Amino acid sequence: MAGGKNSHSLAQQPVTASTFVGSPSAVGTDKPITSMARVGRGSAIAKIVGRNVQQFDHFDNEVKMWVFEEKVNGRNLTEIINTEHENVKYLPGIKLPENIIACPDLLETVKDATMLVFVVPHQFVSSICKQLKGKINPQAKAISLIKGIDVCDDGFRLITDMIQESLNVRACMLSGANIATEVAEEKFCETTIGYRNRGDGELFREIFHTPTFRVNIIEDVVGVEMCGALKNIIAIGGGLVDGLKLGANTKAAIIRIGLYEMRKFTKMFYEGVKDETFFESCGVADLITTCAGGRNRKVAEAHVLTGKSFDQLEQEMLNGQKLQGTSTAKDMYNILIKKGLTHEFPLMTTIYRICYEDLPSIKIVEDI
Amino acid sequence: MAGGKNSHSLAQQPVTASTFVGSPSAVGTDKPITSMARVGRGSAIAKIVGRNVQQFDHFDNEVKMWVFEEKVNGRNLTEIINTEHENVKYLPGIKLPENIIACPDLLETVKDATMLVFVVPHQFVSSICKQLKGKINPQAKAISLIKGIDVCDDGFRLITDMIQESLNVRACMLSGANIATEVAEEKFCETTIGYRNRGDGELFREIFHTPTFRVNIIEDVVGVEMCGALKNIIAIGGGLVDGLKLGANTKAAIIRIGLYEMRKFTKMFYEGVKDETFFESCGVADLITTCAGGRNRKVAEAHVLTGKSFDQLEQEMLNGQKLQGTSTAKDMYNILIKKGLTHEFPLMTTIYRICYEDLPSIKIVEDI
Numbered sequence: 001m002a003g004g005k006n007s008h009s010l011a012q013q014p015v016t017a018s019t020f021v022g023s024p025s026a027v028g029t030d031k032p033i034t035s036m037a038r039v040g041r042g043s044a045i046a047k048i049v050g051r052n053v054q055q056f057d058h059f060d061n062e063v064k065m066w067v068f069e070e071k072v073n074g075r076n077l078t079e080i081i082n083t084e085h086e087n088v089k090y091l092p093g094i095k096l097p098e099n100i101i102a103c104p105d106l107l108e109t110v111k112d113a114t115m116l117v118f119v120v121p122h123q124f125v126s127s128i129c130k131q132l133k134g135k136i137n138p139q140a141k142a143i144s145l146i147k148g149i150d151v152c153d154d155g156f157r158l159i160t161d162m163i164q165e166s167l168n169v170r171a172c173m174l175s176g177a178n179i180a181t182e183v184a185e186e187k188f189c190e191t192t193i194g195y196r197n198r199g200d201g202e203l204f205r206e207i208f209h210t211p212t213f214r215v216n217i218i219e220d221v222v223g224v225e226m227c228g229a230l231k232n233i234i235a236i237g238g239g240l241v242d243g244l245k246l247g248a249n250t251k252a253a254i255i256r257i258g259l260y261e262m263r264k265f266t267k268m269f270y271e272g273v274k275d276e277t278f279f280e281s282c283g284v285a286d287l288i289t290t291c292a293g294g295r296n297r298k299v300a301e302a303h304v305l306t307g308k309s310f311d312q313l314e315q316e317m318l319n320g321q322k323l324q325g326t327s328t329a330k331d332m333y334n335i336l337i338k339k340g341l342t343h344e345f346p347l348m349t350t351i352y353r354i355c356y357e358d359l360p361s362i363k364i365v366e367d368i
Numbered sequence: 369m370a371g372g373k374n375s376h377s378l379a380q381q382p383v384t385a386s387t388f389v390g391s392p393s394a395v396g397t398d399k400p401i402t403s404m405a406r407v408g409r410g411s412a413i414a415k416i417v418g419r420n421v422q423q424f425d426h427f428d429n430e431v432k433m434w435v436f437e438e439k440v441n442g443r444n445l446t447e448i449i450n451t452e453h454e455n456v457k458y459l460p461g462i463k464l465p466e467n468i469i470a471c472p473d474l475l476e477t478v479k480d481a482t483m484l485v486f487v488v489p490h491q492f493v494s495s496i497c498k499q500l501k502g503k504i505n506p507q508a509k510a511i512s513l514i515k516g517i518d519v520c521d522d523g524f525r526l527i528t529d530m531i532q533e534s535l536n537v538r539a540c541m542l543s544g545a546n547i548a549t550e551v552a553e554e555k556f557c558e559t560t561i562g563y564r565n566r567g568d569g570e571l572f573r574e575i576f577h578t579p580t581f582r583v584n585i586i587e588d589v590v591g592v593e594m595c596g597a598l599k600n601i602i603a604i605g606g607g608l609v610d611g612l613k614l615g616a617n618t619k620a621a622i623i624r625i626g627l628y629e630m631r632k633f634t635k636m637f638y639e640g641v642k643d644e645t646f647f648e649s650c651g652v653a654d655l656i657t658t659c660a661g662g663r664n665r666k667v668a669e670a671h672v673l674t675g676k677s678f679d680q681l682e683q684e685m686l687n688g689q690k691l692q693g694t695s696t697a698k699d700m701y702n703i704l705i706k707k708g709l710t711h712e713f714p715l716m717t718t719i720y721r722i723c724y725e726d727l728p729s730i731k732i733v734e735d736i
Contacts, residue, residue, distance in 0.1 A: 177620040188733035189617030190624065212733075214621070248661050249557035252545040252653035253582075256558065260647060275643060279628060284652055285620035293616050365556035365580075 040090030042119040044184040045145060049117065049207045050097030056206060061099050064113065069104035078102040094184040107135050114140050115207065118163060122148030125159055129166035136167060143172040143193070143204050147228035148324060151331045155338075158225050172200050173221045174208065175228040176281035177289040183213060190214040192282035194224030216280055223277030226266040231287045232325035233332065234258030236300040236351050238291030240364045243304025250365060255291050257347050257368060259284060265332070265345060296325035303354075304361045326355045408458030410487040412552040413513060417485065417575045418465030424574060429467050432481065437472035446470040462552045475503050482508050483575065486531060490516030493527055497534035510539040511561070511572050515596035516692060519699045523706075526593050538565055540572050541589045543596040544649035545657040551581060558582040560650035562592030584648055591645030594634040599655045600693035601700065602626030604668045604719050606659030608732045611672025618733060623659050625715050625736060627652060633700070633713060664693035671722075672729045694723045 046065050053059035067078050072089050080088055081102035085095055103109040106128065110116060114137050120128060125146065142163050150157040160171040176191030183189060191208070193215055195201030201217035209215040218224065237254045259278060267273045277283055291297055299313050306313070310326050333352035336342045342349040346368040353359040359367075414433050421427035435446045440457050448456055449470035453463055471477040474496065478484060482505050488496060493514065510531050518525040528539040544559030551557060559576070561583055563569030569585035577583040586592065605622045627646060635641045645651055659665055667681050674681070678694050701720035704710045710717040714736040721727040727735075 177617045177624075179615070179617050182615040182617045185615075187615045187618050188621060190621045247547070247550040247553075247555045248657045249545045249547050249550045250555050252656040252660075253556060253558045253649065255656060256545075256647070256649055256653040259652065263647075275647075279624070279631075279643075279646070281621065281624055284627065285624040288620040288623060288656060289616045292620075 040087050040184075041145065041178075041180040043087040043091035043094070043096060044180040045117065045119055045208070046100050047094065047096050047184060048210055048213055050100040052207045052210065054097070054099065059207065062101055063097075063099055064101050064103050064109045066106055066109040067102045067104060076104070078104050091180070091184055106131055110136050110140075112137055115204070116140055116142040116169070117145065118142060118159070119145045122146045122150065122159055125162055126150070126166075129163060132167055136169070138168075140167075140169050141172070141200050141203065142167065142169045143174055144225070145174045147175060147232070149225075149229045149328070149331070155335055156331060158222060160221050160225055170197055170200055171221070172196070172204050173224045173228075174204070174215075175224050175286065177285035178213075178281075179289060179293070186210075186212045188212045188214075190216065190281035190285060192224050192277070192280040193217045194221040194277070194282070195219055196221055218274065218277055218280060220272070220274045220277045222270045223266055223273040224280075224282045226270075226273075227262060227278065227282045227286060229328055230262040230265065230332070230348075231258075231290045232296050232323075233329045233348055233351055234262065234287060235290040235294055235296035236323075236325040236329060236355065237347060237364055239297035239300025239302075240304055240351075240354065240361045242297065243301040244361060244364070246365065251291070254347070254364070255287060258291075259287055261345050261347050262287070265348070268341075296323050299323055300325070310355050325351075329355055408455050408552075409513065409546075409548040411455040411459035411462070411464060412548040413485065413487055413576070414468050415462065415464050415552060416578055416581055418468040420575045420578065422465070422467065427575065430469055431465075431467055432469050432471050432477045434474055434477040435470045435472060444472070446472050459548070459552055474499055478504050478508075480505055483572070484508055484510040484537070485513065486510060486527070487513045490514045490518065490527055493530055494518070494534075497531060500535055504535060504537070506536075508535075508537050509568050509571065510535065510537045511542055512539055512593070513542045515543060515600070517593075517597045517696070517699070523703055524699060526590060528589050528593055538568055539589070540564070540568050541593040541596075542572070542576065542583075543592050543654065545653035546581075546649075547657065547661070554578075554580045556580045556582075558584065558649035558653060560592050560645070560648040561585045562589040562645070562650070563587055564589055586642065586645055586648060588640070588642045588645045590638045591634055591641040592648070592650045594638075594641075595630060595646065595650045595654060597696055598630040598633065598700070598716075599626075599658045600664050600691075601697045601716055601719055602630065602655060602693075603658040603662055603664035604691075604693040604697060604723065605715060605732055607665035607668025607670075608672055608719075608722065608729045610665065611669040612729060612732070614733065619659070622715070622732070623655060626659075627655055629713050629715050630655070633716070636709075664691050667691055668693070678723050693719075697723055 046063065050063050053063060054061055067081065070077050072080060077089055081096065085098055087096065110132060144159050144163060146159045148159065150159060150162055160173050163171040173194040174191055178189055178191050191213060193201050193204055195217055205215045205217050237258060238251060241251050241254050263278045295318065299310065299317055302313050302317065303310060314320060314322060329348060329352040332348055336345055336349060350363055350367045354361055354363060414431065418431050421431060422429055435449065438445050440448060445457055453466055455464065478500060512527050512531060514527045516527065518527060518530055528541050531539040541562040542559055546557055546559050559581060561569050561572055563585055573583045573585050605626060606619060609619050609622050631646045663686065667678065667685055670681050670685065671678060682688060682690060697716060697720040700716055704713055704717065718731055718735045722729055722731060
């Protein structure tokens, strides 16, 4: 939800910084294990971009952030953000730079912007792209921070592909071990940007990289994106192992096998995916973080400890919201069944069956 | 400390199973975070080998285990093991198969054995090899389960190289996320065998693989072995981050960067090392386990929380025993300094400086 206006560029690369974040910005995204509260990934990232663009001459100083308007204590959230420089609802206690301008109007936000940063729940991407079609700067470049994939009749579609195809722009992907609250508190972490065009990767690196938010770039959009989607399945496995109290060796084995299946799956469905990507923050590091904390792990652990179904636990623990891990497991399983490949992915298949076919949780180690 | 006798082979491959385990068997090896007690890696692994050899015709049923003799409640430990089938001192509560024969005499243990399993503290390897020289079956194959390297004047030497050169046998390497107590309790885990000769790798796989101790084999002895040595340095980093309370993103970043530097270091010093090895249990999984538990992590955390030096903490927490992580960090740093390579390994270098040069712990994220 941020869009920079006035593209008066001073340097070679004419760019208006424009972050673009959905609200409620964290539906279906990561959060620390200690809290089930929603956290504002979009605001956390806008804080970084807002500061970084001021350090380069070739970026417009103003960063517009699209905010789905809502009332907080009788006031508009955008007004609060623009006067108090804090997203009191989704990232309370963290000051945003004053050059972050919250804007409730989507088209107004992206007007003239040449860099579009997508941080919205993945189910909103399609309708947002429809609204944006033909309305964005033809020079614009996009980057997605959305962890998830879009399931369609003939399989699935990457979010970056949806953005590229519907808006006719090149899209990068940013993903990593980046729990939003810790990013906002400026605790050291890393992230990965996958690019198709190196210049795009380097440009986006400039608006995201800080000493405590280290950006590596790699020529592999698909690998970076698939890591972000598939890790949630493995986190269910991590939670099952925690619930079963199987210990540190077993947990590490599930993470390792999970990383292996993520890599094998991605390379089976896409050409040009790099092994190296899985050594990056988007791969092994994000998987470790997600299996250590996060709601997928937490609900799966509760499944073992209480014997309740995932459906019931989603009602009780998540107000009926669906876990990304279980739904992605189902989507992937449907693809594997269709292609006759379940035997090649025993971990993902077993996780699906535990979630949806009442398979006992202990099968997580017996059937893989 | 186990040596099989009587090589009456019934199959193509004439082999006498002979495990060979030092005692106190766990000096300098892993143990779970919840306990500082020594655990018997050798006995845990002998339990597996003892059962497995009975399932194949081409192994001698008897497995000899060399045990450094000591008195427990007035009785010899070997006698207790051979009558009660339990290593009451180093792996209490776990029954050993009856075909494990504890033997206090090193040369008697290895007599006729064609498979030698080394599970001793790494500082004992050199003297053991001297005693064994010329006394072993010329057909023997060896495998090392020893996590550590031998530092010498011109750098360092792999334990498998020491065994190969001094005994004139081929040596494999087994390493993985294998906390001994969890292995003994038959909780699911994985491990990796690195081999030079595929037949050797497959043969050793037979005596180690079980449904709950899954063995993958890979043609990369050096990679497997270096992972086991270098991970302890990174675990110091993990402990520092825990002490600093930097959160899950940071911990995952340190593990990721650690895995990267382990791989880069190993490939820089040896040819033929495979990236794939670092995706195996010996690589990413063992690193995760070691950074989650283990005494290197624990003492490093205490260093931050108490402000005490590592020397002092080793006195207080480990009865003066030296941590493998700090000593390996020093060994590697000396090599990096000599070769002018410290800038290429900022994490290992910073960990060394925190341990030995009073660098503040926060530099773990500021200097890398």
